Amino acid sequence: MINLPLPSATSQDALLTICLFAAFADGGKSDEERVEVRRLAAELGSENTADLSRQILMRKVTMESAIAALGGQNERLLAYEMALGICEAGGSVTHDEEDFLKLLKAQLGLDGLAAEAVEQEVASVAMVPMTPDPAVPNPEPATDRPDNSGMILKYSILNGALELLPETLATMAIIPMQMKMVYRIGKSHGVELGRSNIKEFLATAGLGLGSQMVEGFARKFMKGVGKKLAGKLAGNAADQITGSAFSFASTYAIGYVAENYYSSGRAMDSAKLKSLFVSLQDQARQLHSKYLPEIQERAKTLTPSSILSMVGGNQGV
Numbered sequence: 001m002i003n004l005p006l007p008s009a010t011s012q013d014a015l016l017t018i019c020l021f022a023a024f025a026d027g028g029k030s031d032e033e034r035v036e037v038r039r040l041a042a043e044l045g046s047e048n049t050a051d052l053s054r055q056i057l058m059r060k061v062t063m064e065s066a067i068a069a070l071g072g073q074n075e076r077l078l079a080y081e082m083a084l085g086i087c088e089a090g091g092s093v094t095h096d097e098e099d100f101l102k103l104l105k106a107q108l109g110l111d112g113l114a115a116e117a118v119e120q121e122v123a124s125v126a127m128v129p130m131t132p133d134p135a136v137p138n139p140e141p142a143t144d145r146p147d148n149s150g151m152i153l154k155y156s157i158l159n160g161a162l163e164l165l166p167e168t169l170a171t172m173a174i175i176p177m178q179m180k181m182v183y184r185i186g187k188s189h190g191v192e193l194g195r196s197n198i199k200e201f202l203a204t205a206g207l208g209l210g211s212q213m214v215e216g217f218a219r220k221f222m223k224g225v226g227k228k229l230a231g232k233l234a235g236n237a238a239d240q241i242t243g244s245a246f247s248f249a250s251t252y253a254i255g256y257v258a259e260n261y262y263s264s265g266r267a268m269d270s271a272k273l274k275s276l277f278v279s280l281q282d283q284a285r286q287l288h289s290k291y292l293p294e295i296q297e298r299a300k301t302l303t304p305s306s307i308l309s310m311v312g313g314n315q316g317v
Contacts, residue, residue, distance in 0.1 A: 014069035015079055018104070019217055021063050022083035023210040025100035067107050076108045078168070081118045082217045085172045088126035089209035092195070125172045128312050146188040152255030154317045155181040156284070157291055160248030161298035162307070163216065164240050169304055171216040174247050175209055176311045178202070181251065182258045189262040205257050206274040207250060219243040244295060249284035253277050 070076050083104055087097040105115055159177055162170040179198045186193040193201075202209065219242070257277050261268050268276075288295075309315035 010069050011071055011075055014066040015075075015082065016218060017061060017066035018063065018079045019082055019086060019214050021066070021104075022086040022097075022100065023214050025087060025097045026094045026210075063104065064107060070108075073111065073114070076110060077114055077118055080105060080108055080110060080115060081122060081168050084119065084122040085126065085168065085217070086210050086213045088122055089175050089213045092199075121169065122172060124308055125169060125176060125311050128176060148185050148188055148255070148259055151184065151317075152181065152252060152259070153291075155255060156248045156252040157295050157298050158310075158317050159251040160244040160288065160291070160295040161302060163219075163244040163247040164296065164299040165302060167304060168217070169307060170302070171213065173307050173311050174216065174251075175212065177317075178207075178251055178254055180311075180313075181255055185255065185258040186262050191262050191266075201258065201261070202254065204270050204273055205254060205277045207254055207277065212250065215246070216243060241292070244292075245285055245288040248288045248291070248295065249281045252284035252287070253280035256280050 067076070067079070070079060083101065087093050087101055093101070155177055159174045162174050162177075179195065179202070182198045182201060183193050186198075199209070219240070254277070257273055257280060260276060261273065306315060310317060
């Protein structure tokens with residue numbers, strides 16, 4: 001787990017460039033996901049990245065030039081960790097992403113043991129099997145509609161709290177926790193879901209896994225690389241709160257979209273899912289300030305070991 005002082009402006013652009021290369025590494029990525037990543041690149045606020053994603057797709061920017069702009073071993077490990085987290089968002093890596101990561105690792109010139117430690121840590125979050133929490137009994141298929149509202153709020157508060165923490169591990173845990181929440185909601189309606197089913201559902205609802213990871217990393221590690229607030233670049237503390245609101249709202253919206261989708265017998269089409277997700281996300285952003293004290297208190301209770309335990313299903317939310 002890499003914790004660094006905020007990198008220089010040059011390193012910020014280099015890290016963001018590598019993140020975007022990782023987000024685009026999957027040749028099968030949907031057009032919608034590419035549009036979302038390009039939108040994020042335009043909004044992240046770095047002076048040189050307004051059209052960076054377009055330049056990457058047009059092959060006018062190289063990964064070699066980004067790597068050359070990084071500092072020492074720690075920044076290179078951080079770049080590798082972030083790229084791994086983006087490629088492994090949702091718990092699987094395509095052949096194209098595998099090739100990209102092998103090339104990136106070689107070009108970064110990382111020490112083998114240090115790189116292996118990063119790989120094991122990322123895998124411990126992203127690749128954990130999708131299983132129910134042992135502390136939570138598996139619900140029987142309900143004849144009456146179950147009430148999952150309390151569980152959805154707990155996951156939303158947790159993910160809002162994770163965004164307040166400095167560790168890369170915390171950002172990587174947000175998507176697995178969203179997937180675990182959807183798993184439990186489906187289970188409560190008698191639907192057994194695998195990881196691929198959940199990834200497909202999230203993508204259909206409009207939550208881009210790679211773009212969500214890019215935004216989380218950018219907020220966390222790049223000073224001044226945050227959404228513009230009131231016409232000015234957000235400061236570090238403001239970025240944390242804004243990032244917390246985004247993760248809280250996305251989790252809340254996904255929870256209630258899943259609740260509606262699985263309780264209706266999966267009768268909602270893609271357009272309805274996306275429309276409902278956007279509407280609920282807007283509502284949840286307004287709720288974030290109400291729950292911010294609880295989110296901040298929850299963040300105080302989180303440690304790397306407790307995060308890993310929750311992701312692995314050994315500890316309840």
